[in-house]
Amino acid sequence: MAFREINSKMVEATVLPGQRLFSQRGAMLAYRGEVSFTPNMQGGQGGVMSMIGRRVANEATPLMSVEGSGTVLFGHGGHHVQVINMTGDTLYVEADRLLAFEGTLEQGTMFMGSQGGVMGMVRGQVTGQGLFTTTLRGHGSVAVMAHGGVIQVPITPQRPVHVDPQAYVAHHGDVRNKLSTALGWRDMVGRGSGEAFQLELSGNGAVYVQASEEKL
Amino acid sequence: MYGAPGGGPTVYDPLTLPSDDNVNNYTFCVELKGSQWFLQKGKMIAYYGQMDFNGIGHGRLDRLVRTSFHSPLHASDWVVAEGSGKMLLADRAFDVNSYDLEDGNLTIRSGNLLAFQPTLSLKQSIVPGFLTLIGTGKFVAASNGPVVFMEPPIRVDPQALVGWADCPSPCHHYDHGYMTGLMGGLRAMTGVGGASGEEHQFEFVGAGTVLLQSSEALMAEQATGAVPQQAGVPGGGGGPTGPGQQAGAPRLPGQLGDLQRRFGL
Amino acid sequence: MLRVAIRVPLHPQDLSEEPYGRYLRCVAMFRLQGSKVLAVDMTGDAVKAKNGSMVAYDGQMDFKKLSGGGEGLRGMVTRRITGEQMTLMEVKGHGTCWFADRASEINLVALQGDKLYVESSNLLATDSGLRTGTSFTGMRGATQGNGLFTTTIEGHGQAAIMSDGPAVVLRVSRQYPLTVDPGAYIAHQGDLRQSFQSGVTFRTFMGEGGGEAFQIRFEGDGLVYVQPSERNTIAGEV
Numbered sequence: 001m002a003f004r005e006i007n008s009k010m011v012e013a014t015v016l017p018g019q020r021l022f023s024q025r026g027a028m029l030a031y032r033g034e035v036s037f038t039p040n041m042q043g044g045q046g047g048v049m050s051m052i053g054r055r056v057a058n059e060a061t062p063l064m065s066v067e068g069s070g071t072v073l074f075g076h077g078g079h080h081v082q083v084i085n086m087t088g089d090t091l092y093v094e095a096d097r098l099l100a101f102e103g104t105l106e107q108g109t110m111f112m113g114s115q116g117g118v119m120g121m122v123r124g125q126v127t128g129q130g131l132f133t134t135t136l137r138g139h140g141s142v143a144v145m146a147h148g149g150v151i152q153v154p155i156t157p158q159r160p161v162h163v164d165p166q167a168y169v170a171h172h173g174d175v176r177n178k179l180s181t182a183l184g185w186r187d188m189v190g191r192g193s194g195e196a197f198q199l200e201l202s203g204n205g206a207v208y209v210q211a212s213e214e215k216l
Numbered sequence: 217m218y219g220a221p222g223g224g225p226t227v228y229d230p231l232t233l234p235s236d237d238n239v240n241n242y243t244f245c246v247e248l249k250g251s252q253w254f255l256q257k258g259k260m261i262a263y264y265g266q267m268d269f270n271g272i273g274h275g276r277l278d279r280l281v282r283t284s285f286h287s288p289l290h291a292s293d294w295v296v297a298e299g300s301g302k303m304l305l306a307d308r309a310f311d312v313n314s315y316d317l318e319d320g321n322l323t324i325r326s327g328n329l330l331a332f333q334p335t336l337s338l339k340q341s342i343v344p345g346f347l348t349l350i351g352t353g354k355f356v357a358a359s360n361g362p363v364v365f366m367e368p369p370i371r372v373d374p375q376a377l378v379g380w381a382d383c384p385s386p387c388h389h390y391d392h393g394y395m396t397g398l399m400g401g402l403r404a405m406t407g408v409g410g411a412s413g414e415e416h417q418f419e420f421v422g423a424g425t426v427l428l429q430s431s432e433a434l435m436a437e438q439a440t441g442a443v444p445q446q447a448g449v450p451g452g453g454g455g456p457t458g459p460g461q462q463a464g465a466p467r468l469p470g471q472l473g474d475l476q477r478r479f480g481l
Numbered sequence: 482m483l484r485v486a487i488r489v490p491l492h493p494q495d496l497s498e499e500p501y502g503r504y505l506r507c508v509a510m511f512r513l514q515g516s517k518v519l520a521v522d523m524t525g526d527a528v529k530a531k532n533g534s535m536v537a538y539d540g541q542m543d544f545k546k547l548s549g550g551g552e553g554l555r556g557m558v559t560r561r562i563t564g565e566q567m568t569l570m571e572v573k574g575h576g577t578c579w580f581a582d583r584a585s586e587i588n589l590v591a592l593q594g595d596k597l598y599v600e601s602s603n604l605l606a607t608d609s610g611l612r613t614g615t616s617f618t619g620m621r622g623a624t625q626g627n628g629l630f631t632t633t634i635e636g637h638g639q640a641a642i643m644s645d646g647p648a649v650v651l652r653v654s655r656q657y658p659l660t661v662d663p664g665a666y667i668a669h670q671g672d673l674r675q676s677f678q679s680g681v682t683f684r685t686f687m688g689e690g691g692g693e694a695f696q697i698r699f700e701g702d703g704l705v706y707v708q709p710s711e712r713n714t715i716a717g718e719v
Contacts, residue, residue, distance in 0.1 A: 009360070029428060160539065209579065262707050264657050306710060
C-alpha cells in the first residue's frame with residue numbers, strides 16, 4: 001500500500017479494509033470508494049500522553065486517520081511531495097511536513113533538546129515547529145512535503161553535514177544532531193529567524209534538505 | 217549573431233518557438249497571424265513581432281465580444297491580443313497546458329483559465345467563480361502542479377477542483393458520519409478534536425472528465441464579481457459572505473455562507 | 482468532448498533516492514542538483530552568493546558578509562535602498578556547499594570575458610573569477626520600483642541566476658527585436674539596447690495587479706532570459 005506519485009505534487013494511496021493511513025488534516029484532494037476521514041484525537045499511536053506532549057509543544061499539525069476501501073489522492077497547498085520508503089529504520093521529520101504515512105509505521109515524538117542541550121531548545125524555536133519532531137519507525141511509506149522539493153545529502157562519520165534549520169526537512173539513520181552557531185554565520189542575517197544557527201548532523205545516514213530556506 | 221550560453225538551455229527565436237504549444241511546462245507560446253486570442257491581463261511575458269492588447273469593451277471589439285465573451289462581470293480581467301508574431305504566456309510559474317475542445321463544454325475556475333481562441337464562447341457559469349467554455353477551439357489553463365484528470369464517480373475537495381468537462385455539475389457531499397456517536401457529539405459541542413477538514417466534497421457522477429490540482433490554497437486574485445442580486449440565483453440571494461471558521465456545528469446544505477466559501481469567492 | 486494533448490512532463494526536479502545524484506550539467510565547479518539547488522565543490526576557493534541562500538554544506542566553510550553595492554557614497558546609498566536582499570556573502574572553504582533560494586529555478590551562465598546583466602534579486606552565486614557591479618536603471622523602475630537595480634557581472638567564470646519557474650532564453654537579433662514584460666525579465670547579455678514602450682493599448686492594463694503599464698523593448702544582438710511569472714523582483718517581493 002505504498003504511495004504512488006501521480007505528479008510531483010500529488011500522491012495516490014489505495015486504502016484497504018483493515019489497513020490504516022494517517023494524513024494531515026485537509027490534505028485529501030479527491031477520493032473514490034467508501035473512505036472515512038476521522039480526526040485523530042490521540043495524534044496517532046502515541047496515546048494520550050503523546051497528544052498532551054504535542055499540546056505542550058504547541059504543535060499545530062493535527063492528523064486524521066483514513067480508513068475504508070478505495071483510493072485517495074493526497075496533496076497540500078501545491079507543495080512538492082516526496083515519497084520516502086522506510087525499511088526498518090527511523091525517520092525523523094518535522095510534523096508540519098508530514099503529508100501522509102502508512103499506519104504500519106510506529107509514531108513517536110522526540111524532544112530534540114535531548115541531543116543538544118539548551119541549544120536544542122533554541123533550535124526548536126528556530127525551526128518554528130515546537131520542541132518535538134515526529135519519528136516514524138518500521139516498514140512503510142511516508143509522503144513528505146517540502147518547498148520546491150528535496151535533495152538527499154549523505155552523512156558519513158568523516159563528513160558531518162551542516163544544514164540551515166529552515167531548510168531541514170527530515171533525516172534518517174544513526175545520526176546525532178546539534179545546534180550550533182558558526183563564526184561568521186551569525187553575520188549572515190537572512191530572511192526570518194534562525195539564520196544565526198546551523199544544524200549539525202553527524203553519524204551515518206542521510207538528511208533531506210529542501211530547495212528553499214523558507215519554511216512551508 | 218550572439219553565441220549560445222555554452223551548452224546550456226535552449227535559446228529560442230521566432231523561428232524555433234513552437235506555435236500554439238508549450239515551450240516548457242510553465243510557458244506557452246501562441247502564434248498570431250493577424251488573428252486574435254483572448255487572454256487574461258498580466259499573463260503575457262514577452263513577444264516577438266507586432267501586437268496590440270486591448271481591453272474588452274473598447275469600441276471595435278464589440279462584435280467579437282458579442283459572439284465570444286459573455287461575462288460582463290469578468291470583462292475587466294481580460295484583453296484581446298491581436299497582431300502578428302509569437303507571444304509567450306505564463307502565470308506565476310504555474311503549470312500551463314493547452315486543451316482542445318471539440319464541440320464540447322468545459323467549466324473551469326476563473327483563476328485557472330489563461331487564454332482561449334475566439335472560436336470558443338466564454339460564459340459565466342451558474343456556479344460562482346467558474347467560467348464555462350463552449351464550442352470548438354483551443355484554450356490554455358494554468359494550475360498549481362500539473363492537472364490530473366479523473367473520471368467520475370469521484371468526490372473532490374473543493375479547493376482541489378480546477379474544472380470539469382461534459383459530466384453534469386457536481387453536487388455536494390457531506391460526511392456526517394463522524395459527527396455521530398459519543399465522540400461526534402463531543403466534537404460538535406466543544407469543538408475539541410476539531411474537524412478533519414474533509415467533511416464536505418463535490419461529488420461527480422456521469423460521463424466526463426474532472427480536472428484536479430494539488431491546491432488546498434485557492435489561487436487568489438481574479439475577482440469573480442458579484443452575481444446579480446436576484447432571487448433564484450445561487451449566491452445572489454444575500455447572506456453573509458465572510459470566511460466562516462469551521463465551527464463545531466454542522467452546516468446545513470445550501471447555507472450560503474458555506475457555499476460561497478467553498479466555491480472560492 | 483474534451484480532448485487533451487498531454488505533454489509528457491520532464492521534471493528535472495523529480496529526484497530519485499540516490500544520494501549525490503548529479504543531474505544535467507557540470508559546469509566548472511558549479512553543478513545543479515535537480516533544477517533548484519546549486520552545489521558548489523570547493524577546494525579552498527571562494528564563491529559569492531546571495532545572503533541567506535545556503536541550505537547545507539559539508540566539510541569546512543567560512544562565511545563572510547560582503548558590503549554590496551560598491552564603495553563610497555554611492556555604495557552606501559545603494560545598500561540602504563536595496564536593503565539586505567541584495568547583499569552578497571562570500572563563502573570559502575573545502576567541501577561542498579548547497580545553495581537554493583525559495584525553490585527558484587536555477588540557470589548556469591558561463592561568461593567568457595563578456596558582461597551579464599541580472600536583476601539583482603535574481604542572482605544566486607558567482608565564482609570568484611567574476612567582477613560584480615551595480616547599475617541603476619531608474620526609469621524602468623519608476624512605476625513599481627521594479628528593476629531599479631541591475632547587477633552586472635563580467636569576466637571569465639560561472640554565474641548562477643534564478644527565476645520563478647524555469648527561464649526561457651530568447652535570442653534578439655536585428656531582424657527580430659523582442660518586447661518583454663518587466664516582471665518577467667531576469668537577465669540579458671550581448672549588445673542590446675533597452676527602450677521602454679507603452680502605448681494607448683497598455684493603458685487598459687493599468688489598475689490591475691499583475692500588469693505593467695509599460696514593456697521593455699530589446700533591440701540589437703543578444704540574449705534575454707525571461708521567467709514564466711510576473712513576480713516583482715524587488716519592491717513588491719518578499
